[in-house]
Amino acid sequence: MPRAPRLALERGLYLVTPDDPDRDALLARVQPLLPACACLQYRNKQADAALRRAQATALADACRAAGVPFIVNDDARLAADLGAGVHLGEHDGSLAAARALVGDDAIIGVSCYDTLDRARQAAAAGADYIAFGAFFPSTTKPNARRASLSLLRDAAPLGLPRVAIGGITPDNARPLVDAGADLIAVVSGVFDAPDPLAAARACQALFEIPES
Numbered sequence: 001m002p003r004a005p006r007l008a009l010e011r012g013l014y015l016v017t018p019d020d021p022d023r024d025a026l027l028a029r030v031q032p033l034l035p036a037c038a039c040l041q042y043r044n045k046q047a048d049a050a051l052r053r054a055q056a057t058a059l060a061d062a063c064r065a066a067g068v069p070f071i072v073n074d075d076a077r078l079a080a081d082l083g084a085g086v087h088l089g090e091h092d093g094s095l096a097a098a099r100a101l102v103g104d105d106a107i108i109g110v111s112c113y114d115t116l117d118r119a120r121q122a123a124a125a126g127a128d129y130i131a132f133g134a135f136f137p138s139t140t141k142p143n144a145r146r147a148s149l150s151l152l153r154d155a156a157p158l159g160l161p162r163v164a165i166g167g168i169t170p171d172n173a174r175p176l177v178d179a180g181a182d183l184i185a186v187v188s189g190v191f192d193a194p195d196p197l198a199a200a201r202a203c204q205a206l207f208e209i210p211e212s
């Protein structure tokens with residue numbers, strides 16, 4: 001029987017934060033975008049533990065107020081302390097250890113990169129979503145390994161939400177959605193856009209069913 005996450009994951013934009021060195025500045029960049037997000041991930045690969053905790057706490061409060069599921073990258077301990085979900089990559093510990101920390105109701109997402117085998121293992125271990133990518137060259141993570149579109153289709157029988165990541169913009173995301181991505185995870189395609197709110201809305205609009 002599948003577990004129900006605390007806040008159900010809707011299809012749409014999975015916004016991921018850039019490496020901002022300031023708590024209030026990051027909050028000011030993210031907060032206006034929350035109405036256009038299905039989900040937010042706090043990711044900061046430059047910050048020390050104190051800044052990460054301060055930024056994650058501020059974002060967790062903002063997400064709670066906006067009704068947006070909140071996920072912490074890499075750090076299940078921090079996620080557990082904030083009542084958040086956690087995203088785990090291949091170097092971020094086991095799903096079982098994270099589950100023991102965050103509890104049964106929290107969302108745990110797993111990076112599956114370019115392999116269906118990893119997705120099968122994540123599904124069997126109780127992941128709440130599986131993430132594939134990078135689908136395009138990424139300035140945020142230039143050395144990310146690349147994935148092919150067919151993976152999104154091939155992962156459908158696993159029955160979990162499929163997340164696509166890596167170099168995604170409102171202009172290149174359509175084929176990912178058509179191939180079955182339930183969420184598109186985006187950093188620079190929103191935050192580096194001339195108008196981040198317009199970019200976020202354009203990503204979210206890709207999931208809207210056109211009126212007939």
Ligand SMILES: Cc1ncc(COP(=O)(O)OP(=O)(O)O)c(N)n1
Nearest residue numbers: 073087088089090111131163165185
């Ligand atoms: C939604 C989503 N997908 C993939 C990743 C990448 O995770 P990981 O491989 O652990 O790399 P880092 O993000 O930790 O550099 C992600 N964070 N989110």
Ligand SMILES: Cc1ncsc1CCOP(=O)(O)O
Nearest residue numbers: 138140141144166167187188
């Ligand atoms: C964390 C991560 N994993 C694969 S690509 C990537 C970075 C995503 O950022 P961007 O949307 O700017 O390419």
Ligand SMILES: [Mg+2]
Nearest residue numbers: 074088089092
């Ligand atoms: Mg990681």
